[in-house]
Amino acid sequence: MLGDNALGSFLKARRALVRPEDVGLPATGRRRVAGLRRDELAALAGVSLAYLTRLEQGRDRNPSEQVLDALGAALRLDADLTAHLHALARGASRRNGGPPRRPRERPAPGTQLLLDAWVDTPAYLRGRRFDVLAANATAIALAPMYRPGRNLVRDVFLDPGARALFPRWDAVAADSVAALRAVAGAALDDPALRELVEDLSAASEDFRRLWERHDVRPTRDETKEFAHPVVGPLVLRRHSLAVGGTDGQVVIAYQAEPGTPSAAALARVRHTGQPPRLRGDLSGTAADSGEAAPGDRASRTSAR
Numbered sequence: 264m265l266g267d268n269a270l271g272s273f274l275k276a277r278r279a280l281v282r283p284e285d286v287g288l289p290a291t292g293r294r295r296v297a298g299l300r301r302d303e304l305a306a307l308a309g310v311s312l313a314y315l316t317r318l319e320q321g322r323d324r325n326p327s328e329q330v331l332d333a334l335g336a337a338l339r340l341d342a343d344l345t346a347h348l349h350a351l352a353r354g355a356s357r358r359n360g361g362p363p364r365r366p367r368e369r370p371a372p373g374t375q376l377l378l379d380a381w382v383d384t385p386a387y388l389r390g391r392r393f394d395v396l397a398a399n400a401t402a403i404a405l406a407p408m409y410r411p412g413r414n415l416v417r418d419v420f421l422d423p424g425a426r427a428l429f430p431r432w433d434a435v436a437a438d439s440v441a442a443l444r445a446v447a448g449a450a451l452d453d454p455a456l457r458e459l460v461e462d463l464s465a466a467s468e469d470f471r472r473l474w475e476r477h478d479v480r481p482t483r484d485e486t487k488e489f490a491h492p493v494v495g496p497l498v499l500r501r502h503s504l505a506v507g508g509t510d511g512q513v514v515i516a517y518q519a520e521p522g523t524p525s526a527a528a529l530a531r532v533r534h535t536g537q538p539p540r541l542r543g544d545l546s547g548t549a550a551d552s553g554e555a556a557p558g559d560r561a562s563r564t565s566a567r
Contacts, residue, residue: 268321350448391511
């Protein structure tokens with residue numbers, strides 16, 4: 264859950280992941296808490312224990328950038344996690360009253376034409392809440408979760424077919440949650456995103472466990488493996504392209520190394536013309552047909 268004290272939850276979760284010996288502290292005796300104690304983090308960051316307690320409990324929501332940088336260094340956060348820490352602090356300081364509901368996302372103008380022009384390349388448009396807003400036929404033939412109207416994170420955790428599609432499902436699941444965390448840090452005022460996180464936390468123990476780690480990794484270009492039920496295994500390179508003038512929309516495209524078995528298999532995917540039927544997959548729901556808006560509670564319920 265995003266909650267009203269996301270900054271404090273993040274600090275406590277990351278503190279629990281740091282071993283004393285990693286930051287030059289002696290690991291002596293039996294410790295009552297995992298990771299660093301609160302007083303140890305306060306000393307490492309150069310802040311008072313009382314101030315860190317207020318931050319973790321949500322009673323102070325306006326830390327300076329210098330304090331955030333010091334906490335990030337003490338917690339050994341990388342650049343992505345440090346940026347997320349700053350985003351959480353900005354969100355905490357500006358929250359007043361009930362957050363406004365953001366409008367339903369629409370595909371950026373001309374995106375569908377662009378995707379359709381990439382006949383040989385599976386490509387789709389992902390919205391800020393990881394809804395699929397548009398896709399070409401090759402993407403849909405590669406995976407049913409790339410249909411417009413589906414939610415990518417929801418399908419990874421709640422569609423049994425995802426475990427059949429992704430041989431390295433554990434890595435895909437962890438990356439999905441970390442990428443969603445990266446988006447959530449700047450979207451604490453989005454009720455639909457909160458509802459998504461709450462729904463998944465209630466429905467999936469795997470999601471809840473990964474979400475509580477507070478790992479943050481924005482979507483990057485990397486290799487992804489598929490086990491297509493018709494053409495067999497594929498190893499594809501994922502590329503992500505931010506769409507200018509939008510609130511976080513991203514084009515995701517997959518390519519195979521020329522001359523490889525994956526390139527031949529990808530060509531066969533395009534010629535199948537139909538999404539694969541995976542064991543236990545949730546295609547054919549109202550979310551697929553567009554009867555409910557991406558990100559709306561109705562579409563999430565129908566996709567379970």
